[in-house]
Amino acid sequence: MLSSKALQCDYPITFVVGNTTLYLTEQPSVEARRALEQLIEKRRSSKLTRASAPLASGSTPLFAKVQPLDTFKAKVRVTLGKPQRNGRYDWPLEELKNTLEAQRRGIRMPPLQGFGYTRDRLGLAQEYFIITQLLDDHIDGVRWLQRNPDKVEAFILDAFELLSSLARKNITHMDFWIGNIMIPHASHEPLKAIDFENCFAGKTAHLSETLGFQLGFFYRRDIYKLITEADYDRLVYGYVEQLCGISRAKFDAVYFASKHEYVGRKQRREVFLSGTLITG
Incomplete structure (x- = not known):
């Protein structure tokens, strides 16, 4: 309770x-x-x-x-x-x-x-x-990218680092998109995450599928407008290769679907809990 x-x-x-x-x-x-x-x-x-x-x-x-x-x-x-x-x-x-x-x-x-x-x-x-x-000394990712469209790849890599910082403390954010990322006006400071409504505190038995969803969802929520899919895939796989314990087959199965299919907020929980992706 x-x-x-x-x-x-x-x-x-x-x-x-x-x-x-x-x-x-x-x-x-x-x-x-x-x-x-x-x-x-x-x-x-x-x-x-x-x-x-x-x-x-x-x-x-x-x-x-x-x-x-x-x-x-x-x-x-x-x-x-x-x-x-x-x-x-x-x-x-x-x-x-x-x-x-x-x-x-x-x-x-x-x-x-x-x-x-x-x-x-x-x-x-x-x-x-x-x-x-209120993070009045920050700007959200949507507005920051509108002002800095030429820096999309650098932003994506910084966002992946933020995602890793959450994972290191066993916080899995299932609504991780550019609007939930805050960028400081002082560029030397790290990014911050907001909106923890749909997240989990604890480890998942389905790390590969969960990460596949997070990175696919991140692309589908607005980033696809600013970068080609091929370039995004290049950044994703460069990032994933640095991680331990990721099954490429399990990751890909969820990643490719999440990039192009709507996944409701309740369905996102199932990815974390059971590794099952329900779209539509």
């Missing part, structure tokens, strides 16, 4: 606006309070959809991600902090749990600054907030 009460030692500041409760690492500044209040009020007056936004917040800039809960069962599970029958949590709690664990392991990422929920009339969580530090 993932209990909010158990986490409140590290997130001791309670911030309440109406039926929304947030648990924060520190007392928010005047600017942060105003930004959080505006976000919460905006959520009340709009349809419940996934949203993310930077918050003007003074000395500690924040970034908020809000996810609605679509079913009654999901609301009950998240309110109680209980997993589904398969042992995995609903997506908002998965992201909270994974972010906390990645942070504990020292992953290059923005620190988690807080979390919380809005309750409905029955007292059940109807949407969940994840609040991290």
Whole structure:
């Protein structure tokens, strides 16, 4: 069970606006309070959809991600902090749990600054907030490549190094694409990863298939627009040859399919858990 009460030692500041409760690492500044209040009020007056936004917040800039809960069962599970029958949590709690664990392991990422929920009339969580530090001295990979299309190969190799840094700490990011990579304005600093909703903390018995998916998915999500497939394959196999324990046959079977087929976020879990790729 993932209990909010158990986490409140590290997130001791309670911030309440109406039926929304947030648990924060520190007392928010005047600017942060105003930004959080505006976000919460905006959520009340709009349809419940996934949203993310930077918050003007003074000395500690924040970034908020809000996810609605679509079913009654999901609301009950998240309110109680209980997993589904398969042992995995609903997506908002998965992201909270994974972010906390990645942070504990020292992953290059923005620190988690807080979390919380809005309750409905029955007292059940109807949407969940994840609040991290805003990397205002970074730019995401999408925008960076728009400005630097001539440096795509260097970016890809740096992204592969980031992927390896995650793997060394047994964090497997199953939504690894250029929009989830942050590049520092100071070019000598390493890249950082964001958005740990769909990831695993622990080793997989299907390393070759999982890596094949990650690198195929990375190509399919936008990189294919900036580099030929042949050149991307050259970079991939140069990288894979440096790794130990990779079966080329198992890698290729998933890699080639993932480059060209849609793989839903639930199906990505199956690659990690069973080595099975389900597309479409």
